[in-house]
Amino acid sequence: MDLRGYLKVLQRRWISILVITLATLAVTAGITFALTPQYTASTRLFFGVQGAQSGSDLAQGSTFAEAQLTSYAQVATSPLVLAPVIQNLGLQLTPSQLASKVSAFAPTDTVIIQVTVTDTDAARSAAIANAVGQQLASVTSDLSPRRQDGSQSVKATILAPAQVPTDASSPNILRNLAAGLILGLLLGIAVAIARRLLDTKVRNEADLEQVTTVPVLGVVPFDSDAEAHPVVIRDDPLSVRAEAVRRLRTNLQFVEAAEQSRSVVVTSSIPGEGKSTAALNLAASLSDAGLNVVLVDADLRRPSIARYVGIEGSVGLTTVLIGEAALDDVLQPWGDSSLRVLPSGQVPPNPSELLGSGAMADLLDQLTERFDMVILDSPPLLPVTDGAILGRLAGTTLVVVGADRLHRSQLRGALESLSTAGVHVSGVVLNKVAAHNFGPYEYGYTYMQRSDQATVAPKPPRRAEGKLPRDQDQEIEPARG
Numbered sequence: 001m002d003l004r005g006y007l008k009v010l011q012r013r014w015i016s017i018l019v020i021t022l023a024t025l026a027v028t029a030g031i032t033f034a035l036t037p038q039y040t041a042s043t044r045l046f047f048g049v050q051g052a053q054s055g056s057d058l059a060q061g062s063t064f065a066e067a068q069l070t071s072y073a074q075v076a077t078s079p080l081v082l083a084p085v086i087q088n089l090g091l092q093l094t095p096s097q098l099a100s101k102v103s104a105f106a107p108t109d110t111v112i113i114q115v116t117v118t119d120t121d122a123a124r125s126a127a128i129a130n131a132v133g134q135q136l137a138s139v140t141s142d143l144s145p146r147r148q149d150g151s152q153s154v155k156a157t158i159l160a161p162a163q164v165p166t167d168a169s170s171p172n173i174l175r176n177l178a179a180g181l182i183l184g185l186l187l188g189i190a191v192a193i194a195r196r197l198l199d200t201k202v203r204n205e206a207d208l209e210q211v212t213t214v215p216v217l218g219v220v221p222f223d224s225d226a227e228a229h230p231v232v233i234r235d236d237p238l239s240v241r242a243e244a245v246r247r248l249r250t251n252l253q254f255v256e257a258a259e260q261s262r263s264v265v266v267t268s269s270i271p272g273e274g275k276s277t278a279a280l281n282l283a284a285s286l287s288d289a290g291l292n293v294v295l296v297d298a299d300l301r302r303p304s305i306a307r308y309v310g311i312e313g314s315v316g317l318t319t320v321l322i323g324e325a326a327l328d329d330v331l332q333p334w335g336d337s338s339l340r341v342l343p344s345g346q347v348p349p350n351p352s353e354l355l356g357s358g359a360m361a362d363l364l365d366q367l368t369e370r371f372d373m374v375i376l377d378s379p380p381l382l383p384v385t386d387g388a389i390l391g392r393l394a395g396t397t398l399v400v401v402g403a404d405r406l407h408r409s410q411l412r413g414a415l416e417s418l419s420t421a422g423v424h425v426s427g428v429v430l431n432k433v434a435a436h437n438f439g440p441y442e443y444g445y446t447y448m449q450r451s452d453q454a455t456v457a458p459k460p461p462r463r464a465e466g467k468l469p470r471d472q473d474q475e476i477e478p479a480r481g
Contacts, residue, residue, distance in 0.1 A: 293371060
């Protein structure tokens with residue numbers, strides 16, 4: 001994934017990034033305000049040479065004092081200094097507990113030690129710091145070597161006594177909140193990118209290219225109103241979704257002309273990808289283009305075409321296949337178009353056997369002789385083998401891929417099952433594509449106006465049922481591969 005891909009991920013996942021950032025910031029703020037305030041007080045001691053008689057004595061004493069500063073700093077946190085402080089101040093602490101509150105530091109190339117005390121009480125922190133400084137000065141005089149006359153060679157002088165702090169040294173609210181904000185933002189970005197890298201769902205054409213080289217014949221956007229208006233090509237002919245179906249029709253006609261196939265199986269990998277509505281709208285669109293079309297509901301597991309178009313579905317394909325009715329008796333017209341619908345009929349106990357029978361092959365031959373195009377809606381490929389069986393009988397197969405619903409491994413398995421059965425797949429249809437993925441396919445103007453708010457162009461003249469030459473002048477749009 002390139003830089004543009006990462007930027008698209010961040011743009012698409014900005015809500016989750018914002019939520020994670022705010023959640024991290026809230027947790028940081030909660031922890032910060034729950035912490036007990038700590039106050040810090042400091043005092044500084046200067047260590048100088050006493051009683052030097054000459055310049056060389058002074059230099060040697062200064063060198064000695066500087067060399068001993070690290071040791072003196074360690075003495076500041078030892079029981080030798082802290083035990084008297086505890087006693088003098090009446091603290092309910094042990095020397096080791098007090099040592100955790102005291103630190104001593106000697107800056108490089110100086111003879112100064114800074115004693116710092118941190119405590120939950122501001123006044124107590126200053127009192128302890130001054131007491132430690134005074135006790136350290138006293139202990140230092142005892143530990144430093146004496147001169148020949150018995151005087152001290154090194155003397156510690158308090159430069160600046162500790163003052164009672166007015167503000168807490170910790171927690172640093174602004175610093176903690178800034179750190180929480182940055183951490184939350186980085187965490188949100190990391191989660192968004194990780195989700196994209198670990199996401200195996202098919203969402204756009206780039207994901208399809210990772211699975212197959214089969215051309216994409218159509219990209220149909222998601223429509224939350226699709227369940228209420230399944231036949232969008234009639235219910236909302238000016239919508240973006242209806243225009244996408246027309247583009248699919250044009251590309252399919254291009255493939256049909258190249259492959260000379262007149263029967264198309266429309267299938268999918270799993271249920272819920274929209275294959276039935278895709279087959280129905282494709283058949284209606286082909287009919288609008290002036291072709292004699294028959295739509296066959298060959299999904300003998302969960303038939304739905306009759307319900308979508310509002311016709312009787314108790315007799316149909318299965319009735320013909322078992323010899324209880326003639327084809328003309330069960331073919332039903334739909335509206336005033338040239339589209340004919342062959343519903344599924346009663347759901348049989350042996351769908352695969354019926355669809356793979358000689359009667360089904362003969363019926364398909366009859367339909368291709370009588371109609372310009374035969375569209376068959378079949379069951380999904382992964383749960384059952386019906387789609388692969390129909391694909392071997394028909395001229396070509398169209399695989400509908402539900403965006404954000406199908407994993408790449410599932411699509412790969414479905415296509416492999418068709419390849420194993422020797423089924424030719426002419427293309428795929430990316431269906432229910434989210435708006436942020438569909439943007440590149442929209443025109444510069446919108447088709448979202450409802451049909452009842454606009455004048456719809458008259459439909460082309462219908463042709464009588466039967467096999468007629470296809471000489472209409474139609475613009476052919478090449479498929480995207």
